[in-house]
Amino acid sequence: MAGPGGRIPIAPSEAERLNVRVNMPDVLVVGCGGGGAVIAKELAEAGLGVVALEAGPWHDPQRDFTGLEWDMLNPIDAVFRWGPADRTKPPWPRRRDGIPLLISTAGVGGNTLHFGANCPRGYPGTMELDWPMGYAAMIPHYEKVEATLPITVPEIASPKDQLFIRGCEKAGIDHVADADVVRAGWRMQPNAILPVAEEAPELRYPRTDGCTQCGQCIVGCRSPDYAPLERTAKRSTNVSYAPLAMRTGRCEIRTGCFATRILTEQTREGLRARGVRYRDLDGRVFEQDARIVVLAGGAIETPRLWLASELPDTGSVGRNLTTHWFEYLSAEFPHDVEMYMGQTAMARADFPGYGFVESQGLGPLTYAFVSFLGRSWNSGGEGPWTSKGRVIGSALKRKMEAYRRTLMLVVCVDDESEPSNGVSLADGLADENNPAPFVRYHPTQTTTARREWLVDKAAEILLGAGAIPESLHRADAAPSTVHMHGTMRLGTDPATSVLDDGCEAHQVKRLFVADTSPFPNGIGGPNPTLTAQALATRTATKIVERYF
Amino acid sequence: MATADETLRALAETVVPGPPHDDTLGAAEIQAEGFIGHYLESVIPGLSEGVTTILDGMATETREGAAFAQLSLEERAAVLQRLCEHEMQDLRELGDLLLALSLASVYSEWSGLDADGELTRAPLGWELTRWPGPADGYPSLLRKRSG
Numbered sequence: 001m002a003g004p005g006g007r008i009p010i011a012p013s014e015a016e017r018l019n020v021r022v023n024m025p026d027v028l029v030v031g032c033g034g035g036g037a038v039i040a041k042e043l044a045e046a047g048l049g050v051v052a053l054e055a056g057p058w059h060d061p062q063r064d065f066t067g068l069e070w071d072m073l074n075p076i077d078a079v080f081r082w083g084p085a086d087r088t089k090p091p092w093p094r095r096r097d098g099i100p101l102l103i104s105t106a107g108v109g110g111n112t113l114h115f116g117a118n119c120p121r122g123y124p125g126t127m128e129l130d131w132p133m134g135y136a137a138m139i140p141h142y143e144k145v146e147a148t149l150p151i152t153v154p155e156i157a158s159p160k161d162q163l164f165i166r167g168c169e170k171a172g173i174d175h176v177a178d179a180d181v182v183r184a185g186w187r188m189q190p191n192a193i194l195p196v197a198e199e200a201p202e203l204r205y206p207r208t209d210g211c212t213q214c215g216q217c218i219v220g221c222r223s224p225d226y227a228p229l230e231r232t233a234k235r236s237t238n239v240s241y242a243p244l245a246m247r248t249g250r251c252e253i254r255t256g257c258f259a260t261r262i263l264t265e266q267t268r269e270g271l272r273a274r275g276v277r278y279r280d281l282d283g284r285v286f287e288q289d290a291r292i293v294v295l296a297g298g299a300i301e302t303p304r305l306w307l308a309s310e311l312p313d314t315g316s317v318g319r320n321l322t323t324h325w326f327e328y329l330s331a332e333f334p335h336d337v338e339m340y341m342g343q344t345a346m347a348r349a350d351f352p353g354y355g356f357v358e359s360q361g362l363g364p365l366t367y368a369f370v371s372f373l374g375r376s377w378n379s380g381g382e383g384p385w386t387s388k389g390r391v392i393g394s395a396l397k398r399k400m401e402a403y404r405r406t407l408m409l410v411v412c413v414d415d416e417s418e419p420s421n422g423v424s425l426a427d428g429l430a431d432e433n434n435p436a437p438f439v440r441y442h443p444t445q446t447t448t449a450r451r452e453w454l455v456d457k458a459a460e461i462l463l464g465a466g467a468i469p470e471s472l473h474r475a476d477a478a479p480s481t482v483h484m485h486g487t488m489r490l491g492t493d494p495a496t497s498v499l500d501d502g503c504e505a506h507q508v509k510r511l512f513v514a515d516t517s518p519f520p521n522g523i524g525g526p527n528p529t530l531t532a533q534a535l536a537t538r539t540a541t542k543i544v545e546r547y548f
Numbered sequence: 549m550a551t552a553d554e555t556l557r558a559l560a561e562t563v564v565p566g567p568p569h570d571d572t573l574g575a576a577e578i579q580a581e582g583f584i585g586h587y588l589e590s591v592i593p594g595l596s597e598g599v600t601t602i603l604d605g606m607a608t609e610t611r612e613g614a615a616f617a618q619l620s621l622e623e624r625a626a627v628l629q630r631l632c633e634h635e636m637q638d639l640r641e642l643g644d645l646l647l648a649l650s651l652a653s654v655y656s657e658w659s660g661l662d663a664d665g666e667l668t669r670a671p672l673g674w675e676l677t678r679w680p681g682p683a684d685g686y687p688s689l690l691r692k693r694s695g
Contacts, residue, residue: 067682068667070656076587090590097637100644158689199690212685225684340679341686364677365655373648377629390632392563392647393625394570400655401572403677 011058011255014229015108018246019253025051027543028276028290030259030305033110034529035515035536036296037237038145040253041245042540048548049250051288052242053257053278055297056106057085059113061232061239065220069365072219073114080105080114080220085256085281092436094300095426099323099441101480104298108253109238111298115529116217116344116360117192117234119151122531123181123352123524126414130520132492132501133538135180141534142179148244149192149235151530153177156196157188158213158342163333163407163465164359168349170464171457176350181524186349189358192235192529193217193343197224205231215361217344241533256281258433262293262309264508271312273511279433292510292543296536299484299517300437303423306488306498308434312507316498318423320486322522324355324412325443325451328370328475329385329458331467332402339367339408348526349461354450355413355525357458364403371408372396374476384459385474399473407467409458412483413451414525416444423487441479485528488517502542503535510547514539550617552596555603556581556588558617562624563650569621578672580653587649599646602639606630657681 011019027043029036032054040052059065064079066072072079076091082104083091094102105113121142124135131138145151157165168186169175176185197203197210208224211233216223221234232239245251261277275289295302303318311317339361348358362370376389391399399406426438443451455474463469491497494506503518505511514536516528523531550558557576566574588595603616606627610619616627632643652658660671674681 068657203685213689214685
C-alpha cells in the first residue's frame with residue numbers, strides 16, 4: 001500500500017501496534033463505523049473474539065486531515081467519501097430518486113469521521129411510540145456510551161452559539177438542560193468532544209490536551225496538533241471505540257475489506273448466519289466464518305447487503321428510511337459573527353413533536369454548498385426570508401462577502417416513516433462488489449408541515465438575535481443522508497419488521513444489526529449517533545445472553 | 549464555435565462573475581475551467597466535450613447560431629437554470645454538478661494550491677469571504693490558565 005504522498009492512507013501507528021490477528025472469531029462485524037466499532041468493543045470486552053471488516057481505510061488524523069474543505073469532503077475524490085481508499089479510483093456509485101446527495105464516509109469511524117459530534121439522546125415521547133423496549137430501557141446504555149466516548153457539555157458557547165442562544169431567549173424558548181427531552185427548550189450541546197483545553201502559547205499536545213475550538217469538526221478533527229490517536233478531541237469511533245476494542249487483545253480490524261454476501265445455512269430451526277464473503281483491496285475474495293454476524297454498514301449498505309444476499313424479506317427490508325430532511329436558514333448581522341470559531345455546533349433547541357434547531361459553523365465552501373444549491377431558483381417571498389433556493393452571480397458574491405457576519409441555523413425534522421422511502425437494488429448499476437443501492441426519498445405532508453413549523457421558529461430565532469431582516473435566506477434544501485435510519489426496522493411483529501427487539505433478524509438467526517437501520521422511527525428528529533451507539537451497546541448484551 | 553475550456557470558463561463566470569460583470573474577481577480570473585474540466589473528466593472521460601455540446605445546443609435555443617460562451621451573462625444564467633430544471637434526471641444532475649464545481653472552484657482551497665497540491669497562497673474565495681483558513685484553535689475560546 002502506498003504511504004504518505006501516495007493515495008492510500010496507512011493506519012496510524014497506534015492502530016497497527018494494537019491490531020491482533022483473530023483467526024476464529026466468535027463474532028464478525030461488517031462495518032467499523034459509528035455502530036460497528038461500538039459493538040466490536042462491547043463484545044470483545046465481554047470476552048469474545050471479534051473481527052470487524054471495514055470497506056474503507058484507517059485514517060491517521062495527524063497525517064491525513066488537511067483542514068481543506070474540498071480535499072476533505074468532496075464526493076468525488078476527497079479523503080472523506082463513499083469510495084475505495086485509493087482516491088484515484090472512482091467512488092462507489094448509487095442511484096437516487098428525490099434525494100440528490102447521499103453522504104457516507106468509508107473508513108474506520110464511518111460517518112462519525114465527518115459528523116459534528118452532537119450526541120443528544122432520542123426524544124422519549126417519540127421513542128415510546130414505536131420502540132418496543134421503550135425509552136427507560138435505553139437509559140443505562142445511553143449512560144455507558146456517554147461515559148465511554150466521553151460526552152462533554154461545553155460550558156462556554158462560541159460567538160455564533162451565543163448569538164443563537166440570545167435569539168432563543170428572545171423567542172421565549174426556555175433553557176432546559178435535561179438529557180431526557182420532554183419539553184421544548186434550548187441547551188448547550190452534549191458533544192462527543194473532549195473538554196475544552198486550557199489556553200497555551202502554542203496549541204500542541206501534550207501541553208494542550210482537549211478541544212482547541214478550531215471549528216474543524218466536520219472537516220476531520222486533528223486537534224490538538226501532535227495528539228496521539230486516542231487523545232484526538234472529537235470522539236469519532238476511530239479514536240475512541242476502535243482502539244478500545246483492540247486493547248482487549250481480542251478484536252481485529254481488517255480495513256479495505258468490502259462484504260459482498262452474508263453466508264447462511266439451513267438448520268432444523270430455520271435459516272441462520274454462518275459468515276460473510278468479502279473482497280479485499282486487490283479484489284481477492286475471502287470467506288470468514290463466525291458464530292454470529294453483525295451488520296453495521298449503515299442505513300444504505302446494510303439493507304443493500306441483505307438484498308444482494310437474497311435473504312428472506314417480509315416487506316420491511318430497506319423500507320421506512322427517515323432522514324430528518326434538513327433545512328438551512330442564514331442571515332447577516334451588523335457585526336462579525338465568525339461562525340468558523342468554536343465547535344461546529346455548541347447549542348441546540350429541541351422541540352418534541354417537531355425536531356430541533358441549532359446553530360452551525362461551517363467553512364465558506366460547505367456553507368455555500370448547503371445554503372445556495374437548494375431546489376428552487378432565486379425564489380422567496382412567501383415567508384420572512386427574502387431569498388430562497390439557488391443563488392448565483394453577483395447576488396452569490398454579495399452573500400459570500402458577508403460570510404464573516406453570517407449566522408446559519410440548521411433545522412432537522414422528525415420525519416414520518418413512509419414505506420415507499422428506502423433502499424432497493426438498482427437495475428443496471430453495480431460496482432465491483434454488488435448491484436448498487438437505489439435510494440428513494442419523498443417527504444410526506446405531515447413531515448413537510450412539521451418542518452415548516454421549525455423553519456418559522458428558526459427565522460424567529462435569527463431575527464430575535466438581531467439579524468438584518470432583508471438578509472434572511474432559506475436554502476430550500478433537498479433531502480440528503482446526513483442522517484439516515486429506519487431501513488431494517490426492529491419490532492415485535494415479523495410481518496412488519498426485520499429485527500426483533502434484540503436487533504436479531506426475525507428471518508435469519510445469529511444475524512444482528514448495529515447501525516442506525518434498526519430505528520423504528522426518526523427518534524423525534526435529533527442527531528442519531530448516540531442512539532445508534534446505545535442500541536449497539538444493548539445489542540451486545542443480547543448477543544452474549546442468547547449465544548454465549 | 550467555442551472550445552471546452554472557453555465554455556467551462558463562461559459557465560463558471562456565470563456562477564461567480566468577475567469584472568466587468570462584478571467589481572471583485574471571480575471564477576474566470578482563476579482559470580476555473582481547469583478545475584471544472586479536471587473533475588468532469590474524472591467523473592466520465594470526455595464529459596467536458598459533452599457538456600460543451602449540451603450547453604451549445606441549449607444556447608442555440610436562446611439565440612440562433614450562438615455558442616454558450618457567446619451568450620450574455622443573463623442568457624447563460626437562464627440556460628443553466630433550464631438545465632437544472634430539465635425533465636431528464638441525468639441532465640438535472642449534470643446541471644447540479646456544474647453549479648457545484650463552479651462554486652467550488654472559487655470558494656474552496658483550489659486556487660491557492662501550487663502544481664504539487666501545496667497551499668502556497670490565499671485562495672480567491674478565502675480573500676472574498678475574509679476567512680482566515682483552517683486554524684489550530686482559537687485561544688480566546690479556551691479555558692483560562694489556572695494559577
